[in-house]
Amino acid sequence: MTEQLTDAPERSLPRALTPFRSPGYRRLALALVLSTFASGVWVVGLVWEVIRIGGGPGQLSLVSTAGAVGVLLPALLGGVVADRVPQKLVLLGVAAVELAGMALVAALSTADLTRVWHLAAVSFVIGAAMAFYYPAYSAWLPALVEERDLLAVNGFEGMVRPTVGQAVGPGVAGVVVGVASSGAALGVAAAACLAAIVALTLVPLTPVRREEGPHGSVLGDLREGFGYLVRTPWLLATLLFASLMVLAMMGPLEVLVPFLVKDKLGGGPGDHALVLAAFGIGGAVGSLTMASLRMPRRYLTVMNVGWGVGCLPLVVIGLATEIWVVVVAAFVLGAMFAFPMVIWGTLLQRRVPPHLLGRVASLDFFVSVSLMPVSMALAGPVSELLGLRTTFLIAGLVPGVAAVVATVAARLPADEIAHPLRDEAA
Numbered sequence: 001m002t003e004q005l006t007d008a009p010e011r012s013l014p015r016a017l018t019p020f021r022s023p024g025y026r027r028l029a030l031a032l033v034l035s036t037f038a039s040g041v042w043v044v045g046l047v048w049e050v051i052r053i054g055g056g057p058g059q060l061s062l063v064s065t066a067g068a069v070g071v072l073l074p075a076l077l078g079g080v081v082a083d084r085v086p087q088k089l090v091l092l093g094v095a096a097v098e099l100a101g102m103a104l105v106a107a108l109s110t111a112d113l114t115r116v117w118h119l120a121a122v123s124f125v126i127g128a129a130m131a132f133y134y135p136a137y138s139a140w141l142p143a144l145v146e147e148r149d150l151l152a153v154n155g156f157e158g159m160v161r162p163t164v165g166q167a168v169g170p171g172v173a174g175v176v177v178g179v180a181s182s183g184a185a186l187g188v189a190a191a192a193c194l195a196a197i198v199a200l201t202l203v204p205l206t207p208v209r210r211e212e213g214p215h216g217s218v219l220g221d222l223r224e225g226f227g228y229l230v231r232t233p234w235l236l237a238t239l240l241f242a243s244l245m246v247l248a249m250m251g252p253l254e255v256l257v258p259f260l261v262k263d264k265l266g267g268g269p270g271d272h273a274l275v276l277a278a279f280g281i282g283g284a285v286g287s288l289t290m291a292s293l294r295m296p297r298r299y300l301t302v303m304n305v306g307w308g309v310g311c312l313p314l315v316v317i318g319l320a321t322e323i324w325v326v327v328v329a330a331f332v333l334g335a336m337f338a339f340p341m342v343i344w345g346t347l348l349q350r351r352v353p354p355h356l357l358g359r360v361a362s363l364d365f366f367v368s369v370s371l372m373p374v375s376m377a378l379a380g381p382v383s384e385l386l387g388l389r390t391t392f393l394i395a396g397l398v399p400g401v402a403a404v405v406a407t408v409a410a411r412l413p414a415d416e417i418a419h420p421l422r423d424e425a426a
Helices: 002-012 015-021 023-052 057-072 075-082 087-110 116-130 133-144 147-179 182-201 218-231 233-264 269-291 299-310 313-319 323-351 354-386 388-409 412-418
Strands: none
Touching (some): 015 023, 015 147, 015 269, 023 057, 023 087, 023 116, 023 133, 023 147, 023 182, 057 354, 075 087, 075 354, 087 116, 087 182, 116 133, 133 147, 133 323, 133 354, 147 323, 218 233, 218 354, 233 313, 233 354, 233 388, 233 412, 269 323, 299 412, 313 323, 323 354
């Protein structure tokens, strides 16, 4: 009778909310929301701080590049640390570095002492700290929630990032900068980061999920993670395909959409903002929808083909003659890009051995962050050579072909049937 009474509330919860049964995860989720909000405020506050001290596009590019380089350099090391050190301590360390950097820049701004090199240095350090965040966060989740709840957990994260990080945080920052100053906005970011640390301290400390005993060298740990990647067909095929997809689509999406809106459709900054908002909202809807469903039986096929087909809206964007068509296509693109991400995160957490999860997650993170700037650097020259619309056509069609090739070549349909992940009782 006691078990029946305990289980009844669990069954009454929507699937997307079932992870919140765990007090530890509720606190981690709160920390995620607060830290994502802080990052959203920080990005906008940093831009306006560069402008406040008289900086232009060159100075802003320097500061942004410093942050990107900071993320990239220790990305692989982040996975080794996540598999050696309790993940709670790693996340607390990351948050502490963020808090120190944000508070320092806020203080410099208030005292009118800020220089561009200050902002570049702090951006680099915060970026380097963030390289440790994703592997540790991914490796920690399976220790805090049940396996059947991982899909919902990853869906919640996928919803938080576009809504809080790309909409609410920047929106609040814009208001604070307008009403007060960029320094005040940076202070808000630091305060939110401090609140995230408080929430993190309340999450239970869990041990690292690997066998006891002395660890090998850092290089040995990296070799072990890379060796597992090469020996695992579903993982290698998906990562290679996803790398090609990022290379094909991210540059056109980030770099060329503003020029398409301005030069081909006669739009302005407001129209571009509307397109970006539609993409973010689509991502939130796609993530929340996937969080509300069970893991698909054909999860590898659904994920890879979903990504491939999901890039087709880029073709529509390239051929569009009206802004509203681009907005609708961006919404669909966001949703179709996000829901396979939820499956991917859950797949790593359920099929990668626990003692390797941090390193595999860091390899995934490294590929993503390293190829995004390459894609953005190539987008401009390619569009000048082939034309704007042809570039969007290529970006929309190549991932679909690559998805089919990866699915067939790596025999993913047979693999997913041999390793079912669907929780029929969940």
